[in-house]
Amino acid sequence: MASPSSTMPAFDTHKAVKALRHAGFDDVQAEAVVDQINGAITENLVFKADLAETERSLAARIGACATKDDLAETERSLAARIDATKEDLAETERKLAARIAACATKEDLRNYATKEDLENYATKEDLAQLELRMTVKMEALTGKMLRYMGGGLALVVALIKGLDLLVG
Known part of the structure; x- marks a missing residue:
């Protein structure tokens, strides 16, 4: 002083x-x-x-x-970071939506009979593959059943003819 x-x-x-x-x-x-x-x-x-x-x-x-320029620069920087965060969130949302879409819905699950099937096949893709395999197996079983039925029918016809010959 x-x-x-x-x-x-x-x-x-x-x-x-x-x-x-x-x-x-x-x-x-x-x-x-x-x-x-x-x-x-x-x-x-x-x-x-x-x-x-x-x-x-x-x-x-x-x-x-801080000057007005400093504050403006900070504001621009924060705006850019917010935009980047929004883009990251949108990308995450798209990925989650894709994962959710791959999951089976309640309706998809109702179409399958056993609890074991439901536990083993969780996604729509898995369920679609299971459905395809089951369809192939059912077609194979249907073919076998038709052959057995045809053979059984032929046997019945032969027996009827044989009985007819014996009786008549």
């Missing part, structure tokens, strides 16, 4: 004491009043050095604050 004598405006204490004496104050009263006035002036004065220090401090604090 600068000394009061180097930067303070001049307060002529001698002149003030003389003026107070002329106004009817005695020496002790005049000096006491002037000392009080001088003290009040000195205490409340802001010196140039104090102002300069305050200015430097404020300049440093202002320099540490």
Whole structure:
């Protein structure tokens, strides 16, 4: 802090004491009043050095604050990050939708008979493959059944003809 004598405006204490004496104050009263006035002036004065220090401090604090350009850049950066996050979420949603679509629905599951089938085949693709295999097996069984039925029918016809020959 600068000394009061180097930067303070001049307060002529001698002149003030003389003026107070002329106004009817005695020496002790005049000096006491002037000392009080001088003290009040000195205490409340802001010196140039104090102002300069305050200015430097404020300049440093202002320099540490973000500028409009800094804030705009931060806003652009955050907007880009938000857009990237939205894209990531959309991609994740697409992947989940694809995985969900591959899963069997309740209706798909109702079309299959056994609990074991349901436990073994969880996706639509698995169920479609199971259905294809079951269809092939059923067609093979149908063919065997028709052959057996044809053979059985031929046997019945032969027996009827044989009985007819024996009886007739």
